[in-house]
Amino acid sequence: MNNLLNYIHSLTSFSDESWKLLQPALTQKKFNKNELLLKQGQICDSLFYIDKGYCKSYYDIDGIVKNTGFYFENEIATNVRSFGSGQRSEFNIIACEQLTTVVFDKEDLFKISKQVIEVETLGRNCIRLFATKQEEFSNLFKLYSAQERLEYIEAKYPEIIQRVSLSQLASFLGVARETLSRIRKRRI
Amino acid sequence: MNNLLNYIHSLTSFSDESWKLLQPALTQKKFNKNELLLKQGQICDSLFYIDKGYCKSYYDIDGIVKNTGFYFENEIATNVRSFGSGQRSEFNIIACEQLTTVVFDKEDLFKISKQVIEVETLGRNCIRLFATKQEEFSNLFKLYSAQERLEYIEAKYPEIIQRVSLSQLASFLGVARETLSRIRKRRI
DNA sequence: ATGATTTTGTGACGATTGTCACAGGACAAA
DNA sequence: TTTGTCCTGTGACAATCGTCACAAAATCAT
Numbered sequence: 001m002n003n004l005l006n007y008i009h010s011l012t013s014f015s016d017e018s019w020k021l022l023q024p025a026l027t028q029k030k031f032n033k034n035e036l037l038l039k040q041g042q043i044c045d046s047l048f049y050i051d052k053g054y055c056k057s058y059y060d061i062d063g064i065v066k067n068t069g070f071y072f073e074n075e076i077a078t079n080v081r082s083f084g085s086g087q088r089s090e091f092n093i094i095a096c097e098q099l100t101t102v103v104f105d106k107e108d109l110f111k112i113s114k115q116v117i118e119v120e121t122l123g124r125n126c127i128r129l130f131a132t133k134q135e136e137f138s139n140l141f142k143l144y145s146a147q148e149r150l151e152y153i154e155a156k157y158p159e160i161i162q163r164v165s166l167s168q169l170a171s172f173l174g175v176a177r178e179t180l181s182r183i184r185k186r187r188i
Numbered sequence: 189m190n191n192l193l194n195y196i197h198s199l200t201s202f203s204d205e206s207w208k209l210l211q212p213a214l215t216q217k218k219f220n221k222n223e224l225l226l227k228q229g230q231i232c233d234s235l236f237y238i239d240k241g242y243c244k245s246y247y248d249i250d251g252i253v254k255n256t257g258f259y260f261e262n263e264i265a266t267n268v269r270s271f272g273s274g275q276r277s278e279f280n281i282i283a284c285e286q287l288t289t290v291v292f293d294k295e296d297l298f299k300i301s302k303q304v305i306e307v308e309t310l311g312r313n314c315i316r317l318f319a320t321k322q323e324e325f326s327n328l329f330k331l332y333s334a335q336e337r338l339e340y341i342e343a344k345y346p347e348i349i350q351r352v353s354l355s356q357l358a359s360f361l362g363v364a365r366e367t368l369s370r371i372r373k374r375r376i
Numbered sequence: 377a378t379g380a381t382t383t384t385g386t387g388a389c390g391a392t393t394g395t396c397a398c399a400g401g402a403c404a405a406a
Numbered sequence: 407t408t409t410g411t412c413c414t415g416t417g418a419c420a421a422t423c424g425t426c427a428c429a430a431a432a433t434c435a436t
Contacts, residue, residue, distance in 0.1 A: 059331055068330050081320045084313075117305050124312040125272075131319035132269045138326035139256050141362045143247055146393085167413060174329045176394050181415055183392095333394095334423085355383060364424050369385060371422095 001028070004049050004102050007074050011125040018118040025108035031055075031095040037077065038093040044082035045106040047126070050075050053099035054163060058171075059091045066171040069137075070096075070160055076126050077101075096164075146175045147183050189216070192237050192290050195262050199313040206306040213296035219243075219283040225265065226281040232270035233294040235314070238263050241287035242351060246359075247279045254359040257325075258284075258348055264314050265289075284352075334363045335371050 004026075008014050028051075031037060037055060038044050048055070050073055057069040057077070068091060071077035082089040083106060113120040140149045150173060154161050160169065166184070170177040192214075196202050216239075219225060225243060226232050236243070238261050245257040245265070256279060259265035270277040271294060301308040328337045338361060342349050348357065354372070358365040 059327075061331065066331050068327050080316060080323060084316045084320065113309075114305070117302070117308060120305060120308045120312065121301075124308065124315060127312060127315045127319055128268060128272045131315055131322055132272065134319055134322035134326050135268060138322050138329070139247075141326070141329035142256050142359055143249065143254050165413065171330055177414085178395080178416080179393055185415080353383065365384085366386080366425080367423055373385080 001026075001102065003051050003074065007049065008122060011129070012118065012121050014118050014122065018116050021112055021116050022119055025105050025112055027103045027105070029101050029103045031099040031101065033095055033097055033099075035095050035099075036092055037095065037099075037101070038079060038082075038089055038091075040090060040092050041088050042082075043086060044079040044089050046078065047083065047104035047106075047109075048077045048093070049102040049104065050077060051100040051102060053095065053097040055093055055095045055099055056164075056168070057091050057093050067168055068172065070164055070168075070172065072159055072163070076130065080127065080130055096168075141174060146173060146179065147187070149173050150180070150183055189214075189290065191239050191262065195237065196310060199317070200306065200309050202306050202310065206304050209300055209304050210307055213293050213300055215291045215293070217289050217291045219287040219289065221283055221285055221287075223283050223287075224280055225283065225287075225289070226267060226270075226277055226279075228278065228280050229276050230270075231274060232267040232277050234266065235271065235292035235294075235297075236265045236281070237290040237292065238265060239288040239290060241283065241285040243281055243283045243287055244352075244356070245279050245281050255356055256360065258352055258356075258360065260347055260351070264318065268315065268318060284356075329362060334361060334367065335375070337361050338368070338371055 005019065008019075029048075031053075037048055038046075040060065048071075050071055052073060054070060054072045055077055056067050056071070057079075059066045059068060069077075071093075077093055079089045079091065079093070081087065109119070109123070113123055140152060144152060153173070160172075164172075166180055167177050170180040173180060175183070193207065196207075217236075219241075225236055226234075226245075228248065236259075238259055240261060242258060242260045243265055244255050244259070245267070247254045247256060257265075259281075265281055267277045267279065267281070269275065297307070297311070301311055328340060332340060341357075341361070348360075352360075354368055355365050358368040361368060363371070
């Protein structure tokens with residue numbers, strides 16, 4: 001819980017009172033490797049603060065896995081669309097390692113947000129970070145080639161390269177596994 | 189202002205009182221075609237609600253224009269990263285037609301948000317919509333081929349196809365102008 | 377209507393990428 | 407150690423794409 005508190009303080013001003021009032025919405029939860037946090041078709045009613053380990057979001061399209069995001073320590077993993085709109089999730093979130101999370105329950109969180117403005121502001125800032133990152137990744141594809149995208153991630157998000165296997169990373173970069181292998185080789 | 193009020197009501201519950209208190213943050217502003225709403229290097233301190241017309245965000249990289257987003261009536265255009273963090277914008281926003289907007293001033297908006305929770309919630313919901321859309325577009329590149337991306341936009345965002353020229357659309361879809369022209373042809 | 381400008385289409389060709397197939401290496405469980 | 411699984415590299419070949427060049431078509435301003 002201490003990591004989470006630091007995370008919150010880095011985002012917004014947050015009184016001890018707000019922290020206390022937020023507690024009913026929080027639960028610690030652990031996941032084993034390959035355990036699902038969110039399943040395709042399910043309605044997402046949680047935010048997962050990642051305390052230890054990492055997870056990924058992926059689509060399963062005709063049995064082919066396409067990874068769309070990786071989430072590490074001190075980040076929030078969720079399906080923003082499903083969480084915000086109440087529609088079913090079109091993708092899965094799965095633990096890639098033994099994973100420790102703090103789960104924010106949507107219903108409780110919304111109740112508290114209505115009364116405690118600092119919690120509402122926290123929510124806005126969490127989504128803002130998420131939006132910023134999504135925009136950044138979205139633009140990668142519009143601005144850069146596959147090789148340049150890899151270089152960008154290497155420079156700006158080295159932990160992804162260090163912790164995620166090449167096969168896993170490929171679909172995230174929008175290329176085939178073999179292509180990524182060759183890109184990496186031809187630069188040596 | 190009436191369109192904006194409807195837009196707000198579609199997002200969140202909003203009392204007449206909140207609407208009245210929000211007013212000091214709002215200004216109507218018109219832009220001529222090709223006039224800049226936001227300039228690269230500038231700090232973004234506004235949200236632009238689009239009342240009439242449309243605009244686009246674009247990067248200018250070594251003189252080459254890469255379009256990253258198109259924003260139509262009843263949407264908010266801004267640089268979320270710059271607006272949220274106070275850092276300089278890395279891209280431009282420009283009017284593609286005669287444009288009528290309602291500008292939200294950041295400083296005023298934040299002042300009001302601190303006091304009126306409905307305004308804070310409105311902000312969260314605006315960003316949520318933005319995040320959802322960015323995620324959707326980001327995933328297009330991870331899941332689909334160029335042709336499939338075009339088909340997706342045609343089906344889900346037909347106004348983009350109708351109002352944006354092929355040349356403009358190409359970089360948004362992450363392909364060369366000529367490629368987009370050929371994709372369109374080979375399906376007929 | 378006319379000329380200028382922008383947009384679109386297309387050919388040629390090289391570069392990049394996807395796909396299929398298979399082999400070797402790393403790693404963990406038995 | 408052995409076995410099985412996952413990950414990575416690579417060859418071959420076809421498909422797609424980027425780039426340059428130029429022509430045709432559409433649009434705009436006067």
